Amino acid sequence: MNRSFYERRTLEVARDLLGCVITVGECSGVIVETEAYRDCEPACHAYVGLTPRTATLFGQPGRAYVYLSYGLHTMLNAVTEPPGVGAAVLIRALEPVGGIELMRGRRGVQPLLNLCSGPGKLTQALGVTLGDNDTSLADGPVVFSDRLAAWRDPPIAVSQRIGITKAVELPWRFCVAGSRFLSAPE
């Protein structure tokens, strides 16, 4: 997708990313779960303002914000809103499509349902690293592309975000309703 897709309200982008495809090398998957994060609420890294860590968040929309969580898990986000805002969409789960065997090898597990069913899992499966921070989602190496025909207008379930301690009440998690590849029930 081009930049204008991301330079919109974060909640809209989070919805519209469902059904889109992420490709990294030979591996790919359909996005089935996202969460929105914005500067105005304390669960977002941008809440503390512009720091070295959050520079990507405040930069150009349509780029990857990648960071390390709990010292070992890599998280992949798409930067949204105009530059200077500080917002992003966290990719939480994919339905695996291509490069399944490579992803199985990287993950060390076999079941398809367990390959990309979590934000740390999908980055491990795709081979996304901290080096991918602030790279273009149009040009790669992490490439986001439009919904396939089969994923037009997917049913969407809205719920509270997972694994955070602040602003827990905001209903900013979006799932493809009925997908078996989610990180947790809808």
Add this chain to the structure above:
DNA sequence: CATGGGATTGACT
């Protein structure tokens, strides 16, 4: 410069 807290996962009781 020292400290403490995660947008998680997997192993174990």
Add this chain to the structure above:
DNA sequence: GTCAATCCCATGC
């Protein structure tokens, strides 16, 4: 259900 692993970085002295 509980819990440790592990490291970046924001914060405070």
